[in-house]
Amino acid sequence: MRCEVVAIGTELLLGIIVDSNSSWIGEQLALAGIDSLFQVKVGDNFGRIEGCIRQALERSDAVICCGGLGPTQDDITRDVIARVMGVEMKRDDAIAAKIRHMFEVRGRVMSVNNLRQADIPVGASPIAQMPGTAPGLVCPIGDKVIYAVPGVPREMKEMFTGTVLPDLRRRSGQSAVIRSRVLRSWGLSESGIDELLTDRMKELDTLGNPTIAFQASGIDGIKVRVVAKCDDEATAKTILDSEEKLIRGILGDAVFGIDEESMEFVILKRLRETNRTVAAAESITGGILSSRMSALDPEMQTFLGSTIGPDIGGPDHAASSPDKRAAAAAARVRKQYGASVGLAVVAARTDEGEPFGTVYSAVSTGDAEHTDRAVMPQDRSRVREYAVINLLSFARRVLK
Amino acid sequence: MRCEVVAIGTELLLGIIVDSNSSWIGEQLALAGIDSLFQVKVGDNFGRIEGCIRQALERSDAVICCGGLGPTQDDITRDVIARVMGVEMKRDDAIAAKIRHMFEVRGRVMSVNNLRQADIPVGASPIAQMPGTAPGLVCPIGDKVIYAVPGVPREMKEMFTGTVLPDLRRRSGQSAVIRSRVLRSWGLSESGIDELLTDRMKELDTLGNPTIAFQASGIDGIKVRVVAKCDDEATAKTILDSEEKLIRGILGDAVFGIDEESMEFVILKRLRETNRTVAAAESITGGILSSRMSALDPEMQTFLGSTIGPDIGGPDHAASSPDKRAAAAAARVRKQYGASVGLAVVAARTDEGEPFGTVYSAVSTGDAEHTDRAVMPQDRSRVREYAVINLLSFARRVLK
DSSP: OBEEEEEEOHHHHTTSSOOHHHHHHHHHHHHTTOBOOEEEEEOSOHHHHHHHHHHHHHHOSEEEEESOOSSSTTOOHHHHHHHHHTOOEEEOHHHHHHHHHHHHHTTOOOOGGGGGGGEEETTOEEOSOOSSSSOOEEEEETTEEEEEEOSSHHHHHHHIIIIIHHHHHHHHTOOOEEEEEEEEEOSSOHHHHHHHHHHHHHHHHHHOSSEEEEEEOGGGOEEEEEEEEESSHHHHHHHHHHHHHHHHHHHGGGEEEETTOOHHHHHHHHHHHTTOOEEEEESTTTTHHHHHHHHHOTTOSSEEEEEESTTTTOGGGGGSOHHHHHHHHHHHHHHHHTOSEEEEEEEOOGGGTOOTTEEEEEEEOSSOEEEEEEEOOSOHHHHHHHHHHHHHHHHHHHTO | OBEEEEEEOHHHHTTSSOOHHHHHHHHHHHHTTOBOOEEEEEOSOHHHHHHHHHHHHHHOSEEEEESOOSSSTTOOHHHHHHHHHTOOEEEOHHHHHHHHHHHHHTTOOOOGGGGGGGEEETTOEEOSOOSSSSOOEEEEETTEEEEEEOSSHHHHHHHIIIIIHHHHHHHHTOOOEEEEEEEEEOSSOHHHHHHHHHHHHHHHHHHOSSEEEEEEOGGGOEEEEEEEEESSHHHHHHHHHHHHHHHHHHHGGGEEEETTOOHHHHHHHHHHHTTOOEEEEESTTTTHHHHHHHHHOTTOSSEEEEEESTTTTOGGGGGSOHHHHHHHHHHHHHHHHTOSEEEEEEEOOGGGTOOTTEEEEEEEOSSOEEEEEEEOOSOHHHHHHHHHHHHHHHHHHHTO
16 A cells, blocks of 8 residues: 655745645554655645646555645645546535634634635545644545645644544555654764664664664654564564663663653653652753753642753852852752752853863752763754753763 | 755655755745745655656756765665766765765774765766765756755755755856745734735735745744845845835834844843843743743843742742732842843633633833733643743833
């Protein structure tokens, strides 16, 4: 089963909007074991959209058209599909009523344009999910199919998950499942991981399943992604579990979490499990750590807060060495917020004889202040991001 | 002149990497007045890459291939281009020497694979810029051309700007310039802006030049983008200046900046110009405001710092109303940091009879505390972001 994505909209070609929809759809298709060999972006032009859809239908079994379903004159995806199907357009009264109703409940006047969205190709079925005013469509052509979904990501995702994917699965009779697991690491370089995993990757090249690949992801660490293709869910899980165990054995403690577990997630989880709280003092990182911690703990019950400024170690400490400034800041903020743990990160000044990108992390636990030095030879924006994950990684080691 | 982008890499189709390169290139081409009617993503497969390049060459004058230039067996873009050109590959000794040298200066052992990158199609010229080990290529085919650039964004951009774009301009003889200006606004809804600009947009539909379009951009406000296509730079500037003036006349004070001027940029600029400083107290926004202010003022000379926590108004204020809590927090943080201006934002609690998403902003100037109430009926993550720009927008009005 092959499925192709055609993303429609001149604003995509002009770079005004980045086409993240196709990437998301591609990932979902891959996880469902459906091949997606091409993805095309095309502007709001009848002939060119038609050409792309016809070509996609030739080389694939299914085509997902994304975008161009709105109420304006630019939105011509419905009309092009009718041409490709060789049918007329017909107003769908049920959809028209839904659209009218949506405007009514929002207390807004509906311009007549909006009813264009209720005109659909004869033979097409509207997609049941309709979170906005643009209806999605399932349009069969012989034994192939065109799906039309809106470009608004939230609406597209709801229709894809609710209708398109189940329909694709039914058509493909595909029983293979593809499952992936991401191991997140920090503390090893990308080439270091490459070297450590090279033997295992060669073995897997021969075995063919699972596959592993890695990707540096800034403040989210270096990700090692394992993908398994199997006949059933249980086998996929067994393979992923066993591969995870093997990779953890090789990379050791550098692996801090899996899938969506960010470093701040891991730290907050550990603190919650041991009934502890944390507060932070940020200089160079200027609030990035706080914004990420507070996103995961909006009531601020474990992450109690933070202090941001150039002199977080206190007025007397400006003259002391950067490790002492960091330690003093961590101790100070811990007391200030009455937290179990204080975290701090400061940059060394170049007049202290340290290279640009040198940061000192400190963790205060009440019993002691632990400090750590690291150099991140990058631009300032990346130094800020790396300093956050580096501090949290240090805290993870200290709070073991 | 038509130029098509072919992005190469299986990881793009699988959604592991979002193809932001094509968007960036599309924007640059548009600004240079070069049409880009299709953009295609294809995996690391010889036949399929070849098909995409041949099709692109049929319908366009130039093709930019992005990705697949690395040292591994997967990286076959060079080989495919040689096939399309109908020529052999030949090792380029100068490139081989450059690659060897790069490994030497980094003190790393070079595996022999890396020299594959020095094999280029006969008749192709290497691109002078070579920030990584992957050389870019200019490959003429009759009166058309294929460019090959790496998928690493930094390397791609350097080669595109330094060689590809100048070469395209020379080939196109294109003298038209396309220039754009973004007006950023806050305080009007998207549909409100639509209504206010509807007459002007109709006029421009008839005139054809410039064009305007708008786009809601979260914490960056609602952007109104004006695009002018002219024969020369001076005329483009005149048209953009005049359209900016006209739109400012219609939208009034809701327009806070142009192009890359974020709301925090505008506030910091105003404070610097009047020799004032600022400190902030964040509860619901949890550090987002601080991270954005500190990114623009890394030495923290105008933005002096902030305090983040649930009780930023002080321990006594937990019982008071949310506007009083915000005012107290703004006054408190101003004093604490010795700043000219204190900013604070707090969320009303639902037990205070306020709907979810109600935030109070406060600006303390020493003379007085100003407060403002706003309701953002969205999910928590968007409430956090909107609360930041809303507070800064309020500060902009107070600090006039």
